Amino acid sequence: MSYEEIENADVILLWGSNAREAHPIFFHHLMKGLDNGAKMYCVDPRRTSSSKFADVWLGIDVGTDIALSNAIAREIIHAGLTNPEFIAHSTQGYEEFAASVEPYTLDVAAEITGVPAEAIREVAHAYATGAKSQILWTLGITEHHNAVDNVVSLCNLALLTGHVGRWGSGLVPLRGQNNVQGGGDMGALPDKLPGFQNIDDAGARGKFEAAYGMELNPKPGIHLTLMFEAMERGDMTAAYVVGENPADSEADIEHARALLSGLDCLVVQDIFMTRTAEMADVVFPASVAWAECDGTVTSSERRVQRVRRAVTPPGEARHDLDIMVALADRMGVDLGTSDPQSLWDELRTLSPAHAGMSYERLDDGGLQWPCPTLDHPGSPFLHSWLWADDLEGRDPAPFSVVEHEGPKEQLTDEFPLRLTTGRSLDSYNTGVQSNGFTSPIRYGEALDINPGDAADLDLSDGERVQVSSPRGSVEMGIRIQPDIPRGLTFTTYHFPDLVDVNVLTNDAWDKRSGTSEFKAAAIRIDKLDTAPVVPGADGSQLDASGSRG
Amino acid sequence: MTKTDDHAETVTQVTVTIDGTDVTVDDGDTILDACNAHGVDTPTICYAENLTPVNVCRVCVVEVEGNRTLVPSCSRPVEEGMEIQTDSERVRHSRKMVLEFLGSGVDLSQATEINEYSARYGADLSRYGDDRQVIDEPILIQDELYIRDYDKCVLCYQCVSACGDDAQHTFAISVAGRGFDNRISTEFDAALPDSACVYCGNCVAVCPTGALQFKSEFDLRQADNWREEDQTVTTTVCSYCGVGCNLELHVQDNEIVKVTSPVDHSVTHGNLCIKGRFGYTYVGN
Numbered sequence: 001m002s003y004e005e006i007e008n009a010d011v012i013l014l015w016g017s018n019a020r021e022a023h024p025i026f027f028h029h030l031m032k033g034l035d036n037g038a039k040m041y042c043v044d045p046r047r048t049s050s051s052k053f054a055d056v057w058l059g060i061d062v063g064t065d066i067a068l069s070n071a072i073a074r075e076i077i078h079a080g081l082t083n084p085e086f087i088a089h090s091t092q093g094y095e096e097f098a099a100s101v102e103p104y105t106l107d108v109a110a111e112i113t114g115v116p117a118e119a120i121r122e123v124a125h126a127y128a129t130g131a132k133s134q135i136l137w138t139l140g141i142t143e144h145h146n147a148v149d150n151v152v153s154l155c156n157l158a159l160l161t162g163h164v165g166r167w168g169s170g171l172v173p174l175r176g177q178n179n180v181q182g183g184g185d186m187g188a189l190p191d192k193l194p195g196f197q198n199i200d201d202a203g204a205r206g207k208f209e210a211a212y213g214m215e216l217n218p219k220p221g222i223h224l225t226l227m228f229e230a231m232e233r234g235d236m237t238a239a240y241v242v243g244e245n246p247a248d249s250e251a252d253i254e255h256a257r258a259l260l261s262g263l264d265c266l267v268v269q270d271i272f273m274t275r276t277a278e279m280a281d282v283v284f285p286a287s288v289a290w291a292e293c294d295g296t297v298t299s300s301e302r303r304v305q306r307v308r309r310a311v312t313p314p315g316e317a318r319h320d321l322d323i324m325v326a327l328a329d330r331m332g333v334d335l336g337t338s339d340p341q342s343l344w345d346e347l348r349t350l351s352p353a354h355a356g357m358s359y360e361r362l363d364d365g366g367l368q369w370p371c372p373t374l375d376h377p378g379s380p381f382l383h384s385w386l387w388a389d390d391l392e393g394r395d396p397a398p399f400s401v402v403e404h405e406g407p408k409e410q411l412t413d414e415f416p417l418r419l420t421t422g423r424s425l426d427s428y429n430t431g432v433q434s435n436g437f438t439s440p441i442r443y444g445e446a447l448d449i450n451p452g453d454a455a456d457l458d459l460s461d462g463e464r465v466q467v468s469s470p471r472g473s474v475e476m477g478i479r480i481q482p483d484i485p486r487g488l489t490f491t492t493y494h495f496p497d498l499v500d501v502n503v504l505t506n507d508a509w510d511k512r513s514g515t516s517e518f519k520a521a522a523i524r525i526d527k528l529d530t531a532p533v534v535p536g537a538d539g540s541q542l543d544a545s546g547s548r549g
Numbered sequence: 550m551t552k553t554d555d556h557a558e559t560v561t562q563v564t565v566t567i568d569g570t571d572v573t574v575d576d577g578d579t580i581l582d583a584c585n586a587h588g589v590d591t592p593t594i595c596y597a598e599n600l601t602p603v604n605v606c607r608v609c610v611v612e613v614e615g616n617r618t619l620v621p622s623c624s625r626p627v628e629e630g631m632e633i634q635t636d637s638e639r640v641r642h643s644r645k646m647v648l649e650f651l652g653s654g655v656d657l658s659q660a661t662e663i664n665e666y667s668a669r670y671g672a673d674l675s676r677y678g679d680d681r682q683v684i685d686e687p688i689l690i691q692d693e694l695y696i697r698d699y700d701k702c703v704l705c706y707q708c709v710s711a712c713g714d715d716a717q718h719t720f721a722i723s724v725a726g727r728g729f730d731n732r733i734s735t736e737f738d739a740a741l742p743d744s745a746c747v748y749c750g751n752c753v754a755v756c757p758t759g760a761l762q763f764k765s766e767f768d769l770r771q772a773d774n775w776r777e778e779d780q781t782v783t784t785t786v787c788s789y790c791g792v793g794c795n796l797e798l799h800v801q802d803n804e805i806v807k808v809t810s811p812v813d814h815s816v817t818h819g820n821l822c823i824k825g826r827f828g829y830t831y832v833g834n
Contacts, residue, residue, distance in 0.1 A: 022790060024792075025794050025816065025822060025825075026792045028717070028818070028820060174791065176791055177791055178790065179791075288788075289788070290786055291788075291798060291805070291829070299792060299816070303816070306784075306786075307786050309783070310781065365795075366793070425822070425824075426823045426824065427824075428789050428790075428828070433788060433789070433828060433831055434789070436831040436834070437693075439694075440692040441748060
């Protein structure tokens, strides 16, 4: 979908996304939609700054999204608000799906999710009857152990109503990093070649083998989470980390750091001396991709745009491509040119979706893939084939039967509070980029807690406390926040040098996406003068890993 | 399969006469749009391509046949058969007066475009006396990102529109006071860090006079080292979230000194957030 489309939507379902802070300029487009009369429903455990613009905020319990979406589906079916023509023509598996959501009555879902039955009913009716309805989501859906189930449960709603594959209606996963879309497009996935062509497809592979003049390994690789498991088994003993800071960003961070420090060889290529770089045997200083290099990145609306060199990199810093080509050269492999435009033109001969995107055409605001030919205008949205009489030769889109599970880590007497994590407006991920400027609205790291829970624990605003999960403890201040429901706590993870939040988070992960459950850990808060001594709480484990010197 | 798709819009065309020449534009366009399409350079101060016209500055006025008063071209829609004069004596005189009135009460030393208009219309900014500082108060520096210099404010409202429902929807600033006390203010005149401000800088980006300024630019100007003629401007893509905002990096002596965004870019329409606007400081470090 294109950002422009939300300006013309009738119903916006913002689910597990605080776009007002995490995607601020996308939210400008969303606000135009609201100004133009759209209704917005916001599903989020927190009363976020985004949800304050919504007509209705559905304050869901963390990790109960499928119970909510299945109940919305059931209500749409029972109210006769499906699109039967679309279901018959463009989908498969409806009967089985309809039977599977039958137990999710409004009352059952209200009990599981904490959202009032009447609000669930209202969002179901509004979404189904809207002329142009969109569902948007981000990490509130995907950072769970059942991430893929969460996503397909939202897709089910679009298939029920036909709100997909048309201008203005659709499913919108908002991308969190400036080129996470482009990385996948370019084949930085374990089982894909550039342009989402499968590595185990001999035909696709043959095309690349002919272009590269060498045989390619047909076996899919493994994703980051499986790499850590391979390190644990001793199957993986070396890592080459490019522009990533896993020693701060992984869930259950102490465990991840121990595995990284146990490698025989760790090579880090980065623009910062990150914590991961400090652990490395070799560091390649890279230049800043968006200000010191030429190239392309791809945005959340599949828009390929050019980045350009504006300043000369300092010292020995070099373009990522130069470093890789030079490294290959030392290993006796000639990768050819490292010129960004030449490599882009090579990619265009191999990825049909990008074939029409010359540098000249990209110059003026970029193009959205697929863009197969030089005279193709680019594609504002996907899946229009669902509406073609012959489905363009494809199989109908399948409904997916998914059941509510809840978070892996249940609350217990010992760990009675839910911890969820997210971004704040002025900061970004582990803070290596965003902590460089002085923000007047930055408050550092703090645990947000409901006033009632704070009173029960005899805590005052700003008090430093010990926060513990089954994996470890950290010391941090609290912020008493009326926007946080009872039983829930929230923190960002932007300041790992101040508070090692990922000591607490759960690395239970989704077997298909590889994403860890950053959104749901069970914790306990202890006042500092009565806190039990927990290994790691005083930072001793950090010293033992050598990572902080 | 039937699908509802009301994306396709039909636009009717309208023909008007500008300075004696027929010009055909879309129905709903303004006179200013028609002037731009026809290559008639029209001065504007309170108008911006990415904001809803508030038509307060009156420097864009034109004569329309049959209208008793001059009309603001930025907000008046075209009508079939309209006869428009953009360079008559009456228009030139009115524009000159508007500029001279502004000069009577505001420090326009950094208002590059306004000064170009003054030259074009022969406006004498000291016509109403040299002693023309009506606000005359210290420059407000309350954080490391912005400065506010009320002596330079022409009350064009662009910052208010950008902060409000034209883009940011933060509503941290508005117009307070009456008459000579009329000024842009935060709620209850709170210090900016204590206000609703989220430091997107979209108000600063639209300010035509330097009344709102990025501190990076202000510091260089104070040190007499702001050299626009030596700066390069390179368009690239922000490094933070995945929205894909285009950034214009203003570079002087191999250092980024200011970040803006192209007004005509479909993603940003000239707007950025705090990270895109200010999160560049690590480059080169």
